[in-house]
Amino acid sequence: MHPEATQHGFEPKIVAFVCTWCTYAGADLAGTSRMQYPANVRVLKFPCTGRIDPVFILRAFQKGADGVLVSGCHPGDCHYMAGNFHARRRFAAFRALLGFIGVDLARLQFSWVSAAEGGKWVEVVTDLTEKMRAMGPMPEFKSLEQEEQWSGASGAFQTLADDGELKEAFDSIT
């Protein structure tokens, strides 16, 4: 159909988990104020940052996000009084865990953006998108998702393959 395929450059996928009371309204303000920001960001609205479970972030990475942004109300401004305080502790711990596992923490950004900070939203999103564009795709979690079985090179299965006795037994299966 198409005589020549157009080669597109890498466009990062950014998933933003935002709270409905502050950052979502902030992003809305950016829109109604006609500010420009990259279309790479996919906004997911939550009642509160306290509702955002770390597995959401994992899931986003597994499904191909190159960067994740979690954003909510400034401390003290939470619609539910303390949701963002709890989220702050949870994500501090989660960040440490991901760091220990070996995930590049630059791909996970947290921010406080209030309903009045359309400009800050634009800035945060633009910064993260440009950073991700420079870093390139995030292969780690996505490749796990695509691997049906662990490759023999990863060690465990190689050891089995090298085991002469086992190989002989395997080969004897008709």
Added chain:
Amino acid sequence: MYIFSPCLALAAAPTGATSMNSKAQKIKAAGIDPGYYQAVTEAIRTEAAKILMEETVVGVVGYLPGRRRGTAHPALITTAEQAQKLIFSPACVNNLSLYLTKAKKGVLNKGRIGVVAKGCDMRALAGLMGESQIKREDLHIIGVACAGVYGFGVDRSAPLSETNIARKCRECNVHLPEGADFSAGALTTELSDMAPIEAEEMARIEALPQAERWAFWKEHFSRCIRCMACRQICPFCYCEQCLCDKNRPQAVENSPRPAGNMAWHIVRAMHLAGRCGGCAECERVCPMDIPLNLLNRRMARELKELYDYEAGRAPQEKGPLAQYREDDDQSFIK
């Protein structure tokens, strides 16, 4: 010269001798006297028989000898005669607090229960009390001053020594039970400082570049067969339905494939953060030898550093992730 030289010799000798002595002492202490465990066994039997006879408790969760030498298994005993069979040995590795949780229903419904608890098990008990899973008044805790237990896959015919002690026991800081109703045994010898294998391993992994850390864990998680033994053995995994078993929506894939394995281990570590008492049962039961306790310890350390919280020291109403301070660190947030 005549006066000085002996003085110098004397001055030098004690220092040298002391350091040599302390080293000798440490090596000796690492090999715990098997008679000590016998004494603890006797104390546990006497106490268990006493509380059963007095009907303070309806049963005692303790250890019975296994059929093979050098083994023991958890058991619930209900009579004073059975209490005479209870033992405590380095083979008593299980964390018995597990049998008091919601996941193992029915034990506590019948009345007050006695439980034999090592220091690390006491931490789990304290954690469970803090989470309102068990009540202090429902328990009669027989604390054990524990000198350590066997590691996994070691020679159990030899007495406990530095070569066959569990990794967690090398860095144990809860040898003496605190807050128990009864203390079995008294550790008189100062326990030696053994090389902290886990702490060194953790430091080694943290020093690796990020990609190699990922490769390290990927390799370990690749072996996971999702038998869920780590979940079943954990005193804190008492949820009626685990998040990882749900499939509408499915947060964590539940077949032993790479993506799900990685997600499961991250979720497990995250859910135990600030709760895990460090009994390392998950690591012991893992048939694929995944160093799970490293993750637990890393999270415990992080929460200690950030919020000065240590799990299981005493029953606390709220864990570090269930409370907050307005001035918590937020340097990572833009």
